[in-house]
Amino acid sequence: MAINFKPLLLISFLLISASSNAQVLISLLFGEALNSEKIEFGLTGGMNRSNFRDVSDAKGLNNFNLGFYFNINLMENSYLSTGVLVKSNVGATGMATYPLGDVDFDGIFEDGTLTTKINYFYVPIMWQQRIQSRLLLEAGVQAGVRTKAFDIFNIDSNGGEIEFKKELGDSYYRLDAGVVGGLGYKLKKDLKSMSVGFLYYHGLVDVKAASSQNIRNSSLNIYLRIPIGAVEKE
Template structure:
């Protein structure tokens, strides 16, 4: 019975690994150890509105972000803000579909709508300045590593909705890079507390290999940051 907690922990780790959320589980388990007097650690997530700049006839696409963050103190009110977005889709919708070489398929979806979703692991590195310990101003750079990419062919007809999913990872560059910045607000006048804010990312890498146009990723992220493992320390202050 002494090994039962270890068995349960191993089962949870494997479960979260399969679903791509192992990093979040680790964050929850070890958040208290990662938070220090100089480092704030926690989870971040929110709504992401992305688009392809340079791609004609594209419209914004709503996604969700999930990851973890570090705020590393340089001096009072000045920090390095970094972390990893482990679940971050970018892309666009509203584009016309394209032929894939199957005459029957091409005829069915020729009047459809194309949606593209590209999964990235993004790492921002920003300078953060806090004003009166509540207002956060951030700016810096962000690098991304592409995981998978999918095109969704959608068609509405009298018989209902049709959708076809096609993997297109080879059509996109493996690496993305650009600049990111924005502002936020801490909900409590404390060094470590929840915060909400907005970040805008503008990529400078041509990420689309299969078009002559220069296509850059862009996204507007509305986030919520939650520090992990700070309750006990805060209660002692």
């Protein structure tokens, strides 16, 4: 017997959104009203592998994305793809720690590892071209608004793992912007069906304030998109 995974996926997204993103829960309730013959609306979520460009010792950091999307039909097989990622973290790990001016603290974390996490609301605006109704080609621009940023100091000691989290406030600029593009695939030929794919974001602006070192974001997002309230034409 074939298993229908769509209800399970919807329940998973509902649980996540109910706990962390009321905006997404509201969009679920009004999904049917937001869909029309020319507009596809739904949830998008997945894993994001982010990094800092221009930082030599930075390593990739795994995060999760969650948000909603709109595909607006402009002409045959051509769409405007946009939306909002209401839960989207970027940053990097594996970097060297820095002193905070406390002798005891600096001594503990001197040989530790630094991880930076920055929370953004990202809005992509892309041209989407569909090939044979299933292959999706997307490219455009993306802008983000920072909400919070943290430095996480971490070190493994004989007594176990020690971690310290420092809120960075306005150490990072409020805005981020760059280009975005990728490939996707619709799981059915229906105009409105689930799709999977990836998007790569290439930040073009320096996001670190009051620093001699340029830091620009980059991320690879593997996504699943689920239309909400979409009804196929007979």
